[in-house]
Amino acid sequence: MTNKKYDVITFGRSSIDLYSQNIGSAFNDIKGFDAFVGGSPLNIAVGCARLGVNTSLLTAVGNDKVGEFIVNFLNKEGVNTQCIPVKDSARSSAVVLGIEPPDKFPLVFYRDNAADSEVDIDDVDRANIPEYRILLINGTAMNREPSRSATFYAAEVANQNKVDVVLDLDFRADQWHDYRAYGITMRAVLPKVKIAIGTEEEILAATMVNTSQVTIKHQQISAPEISGDINESIKRLLATGIETLIVKRGKDGASICRKDGSMQDVPGFPVEVLNILGAGDAFASGFLYGLLQGWDMYKACRMGNASGAHVVTQKGCANFMPTLEQSLTFIEKNGGF
Numbered sequence: 248m249t250n251k252k253y254d255v256i257t258f259g260r261s262s263i264d265l266y267s268q269n270i271g272s273a274f275n276d277i278k279g280f281d282a283f284v285g286g287s288p289l290n291i292a293v294g295c296a297r298l299g300v301n302t303s304l305l306t307a308v309g310n311d312k313v314g315e316f317i318v319n320f321l322n323k324e325g326v327n328t329q330c331i332p333v334k335d336s337a338r339s340s341a342v343v344l345g346i347e348p349p350d351k352f353p354l355v356f357y358r359d360n361a362a363d364s365e366v367d368i369d370d371v372d373r374a375n376i377p378e379y380r381i382l383l384i385n386g387t388a389m390n391r392e393p394s395r396s397a398t399f400y401a402a403e404v405a406n407q408n409k410v411d412v413v414l415d416l417d418f419r420a421d422q423w424h425d426y427r428a429y430g431i432t433m434r435a436v437l438p439k440v441k442i443a444i445g446t447e448e449e450i451l452a453a454t455m456v457n458t459s460q461v462t463i464k465h466q467q468i469s470a471p472e473i474s475g476d477i478n479e480s481i482k483r484l485l486a487t488g489i490e491t492l493i494v495k496r497g498k499d500g501a502s503i504c505r506k507d508g509s510m511q512d513v514p515g516f517p518v519e520v521l522n523i524l525g526a527g528d529a530f531a532s533g534f535l536y537g538l539l540q541g542w543d544m545y546k547a548c549r550m551g552n553a554s555g556a557h558v559v560t561q562k563g564c565a566n567f568m569p570t571l572e573q574s575l576t577f578i579e580k581n582g583g584f
């Protein structure tokens with residue numbers, strides 16, 4: 248039982264996502280785009296809402312048509328938009344994305360003067376964090392002020408009010424002035440966090456000691472490959488005080504790493520990949536759904552894997568999140584929890 252009024256609030260970026268209509272085409276040959284919405288915290292909020300979770304998004308938009316487009320979509324999806332301020336001096340952001348399966352998903356951010364980076368401490372106060380069961384914070388939202396201190400503040404308020412803090416490590420390399428600044432910031436916020444979620448790349452980035460660990464492939468500058476000792480990095484993140492670190496492992500599903508040093512693998516669901524973008528966000532929404540049901544971590548991760556597998560077969564992120572019925576039917580048909 249809980250005395251909280253709402254379930255989940257996610258905090259961070261939002262955008263219009265312009266996805267190539269020419270699947271498999273090289274970026275230079277793209278002829279047209281579909282207009283969807285995106286931004287990892289937005290995608291997670293929509294994924295949660297589709298599963299029936301009472302969800303709010305704390306982001307900001309500019310006083311422009313793109314902002315209206317984003318908020319209109321969220322309202323239709325049943326995501327609570329009351330705590331989304333309009334920042335007059337900033338712009339709603341855009342992302343342009345190519346789809347070249349199986350392994351090239353080029354993505355260009357248009358985030359100069361991004362409205363969501365302007366979310367500040369007053370906006371956090373207006374969002375009523377103590378009323379929620381879970382606050383999901385996002386790595387990229389800490390790349391600049393005022394959204395960095397607003398994120399730290401939101402986590403602090405959550406800690407004081409029995410709201411569980413989940414950190415999506417989400418590392419978008421080109422959004423940081425120095426790759427090392429990302430890790431320094433993550434390690435500073437982790438003591439306020441109960442559960443962190445990240446890919447191996449993100450976990451290595453959060454513990455990076457030398458920028459020569461980073462390799463940019465296929466000009467995918469927002470999501471580079473990062474080398475290093477993953478087991479050492481997992482240990483380092485667990486030593487910050489978090490209870491659990493969830494490692495997302497693509498087609499192999501996820502692993503649950505606990506502070507007692509144990510690791511449990513949770514198998515994924517085999518599917519044919521169309522577009523991997525948004526899989527991590529879908530995973531997070533299924534996982535949060537499971538936590539809110541009081542399920543154990545294994546079952547919550549299986550739910551996350553089902554949402555992730557669904558989205559990799561689709562050509563977008565938020566617009567293609569599964570409903571509860573779709574996920575449960577998919578799990579039942581594919582071996583159960």
Ligand SMILES: Nc1ncnc2c1ncn2[C@@H]1O[C@H](COP(=O)(O)OP(=O)(O)OP(=O)(O)O)[C@@H](O)[C@H]1O
Nearest residue numbers: 495496497498500523524525526527530552555556
């Ligand atoms: N090829 C796949 N087949 C089945 N499930 C997948 C596949 N790729 C990803 N998933 C599911 O989606 C989850 C997240 O994917 P991944 O590990 O690639 O995270 P990510 O890099 O954060 O994703 P994103 O592309 O959204 O940034 C995985 O843990 C898994 O559950």
Ligand SMILES: O=C(O)C[C@@H](O)[C@H](O)C(=O)CO
Nearest residue numbers: 264285286287342524525564
């Ligand atoms: O914000 C991003 O990371 C790009 C998004 O617009 C897209 O929705 C996505 O890739 C989410 O992980």
